[in-house]
Amino acid sequence: MEAKKVAEIATSAGEILLSNGAEAYRVEETIKKICSSYGFNGECISTSTGIFISISDQEGEFVTSVKRINLRRVDLYRVELINSFSRGLAENPLPYEEAKNKLREIYNAPNFSLGIRLLAAGLTAFSYAIFFNGGILDALVSLLISFGIYLLLEYISKIGSFQFLEYYLSGFIIGAVSLAIGSFFPQINKDNVITGAIIVLLPGVALTNGIKDLLYGDYVSGFAKLGEAILIIVAMSVGIVTALSIFMKWF
Structure with a gap:
């Protein structure tokens, strides 16, 4: 998979984590784990309002992704879903479209009434x-x-x-x-x-x-x-x- 697509998957996962109350270290570790699952070396810096990701591909080129988080809430259910998602990728890396669909499902998961x-x-x-x-x-x-x-x-x-x-x-x-x-x-x-x-x-x-x-x-x-x-x-x-x-x- 291309580094650009891996960066997109990792950024989407990090966005869900950070916008739902996850700690900075959890966001960074999850993003690194996702990059590693696809065979890339990823670095991440997470603040309370944004995510900065840099991934190096096999040719030594770097792909950088930045995502600002505007809305923040506490939803530990979605945090747990992303944790399970990243652990699953380590065992079985999903194709790009399947991974994006999975993240979309987590993002749109129903809230408590x-x-x-x-x-x-x-x-x-x-x-x-x-x-x-x-x-x-x-x-x-x-x-x-x-x-x-x-x-x-x-x-x-x-x-x-x-x-x-x-x-x-x-x-x-x-x-x-x-x-x-x-x-x-x-x-x-x-x-x-x-x-x-x-x-x-x-x-x-x-x-x-x-x-x-x-x-x-x-x-x-x-x-x-x-x-x-x-x-x-x-x-x-x-x-x-x-x-x-x-x-x-x-x-």
Whole structure:
């Protein structure tokens, strides 16, 4: 197979990995493994927003590929599919068209339905509200708020906006609604409600991957992911503090 086609396969696989929450070292190792499966020596540098690939062919010529990643989310199912794909290539290198079709199937793999994701978000908020000494009523309110916040983020992400604004508004709504409900229903503790509701927003995967990248020596990608996680936490915290500062005198 031509080096250009191998670079295209490797770039597509790396794009799926990076856009779905994989660590930088995983992207680089997978791309090198794919190149090696076809008998080429490939080098890769992965950052949080892009992939740079260079492959040398038998004549010593180099093929370079660059791919910028604009949209990023967390979908470990697709990450696992690409891992299986790269391991399969090591044992049985697929023809170009077959490999591209396989990658297209992985890219278009169905997501969990909105109802399942809402249920997961709600149960997560409910569980953490209980875990941090909240009562059943606190947990139920956290569950309902997390439903609304998840739907809000789904809507805002589709129309496009600054990430800081998304999480600022989410934090503001959590703080305002928790304070209002806690004032009308004294048996509900607003602090426990806020604790449960914000769990859905916390960037746990980004924090973990950032630390793992740093431990593997990928400092650019590691600090970028940690910076993104800190930005989310700050935006959410500022939103909650703003809501509490504004509405505390009213309720």
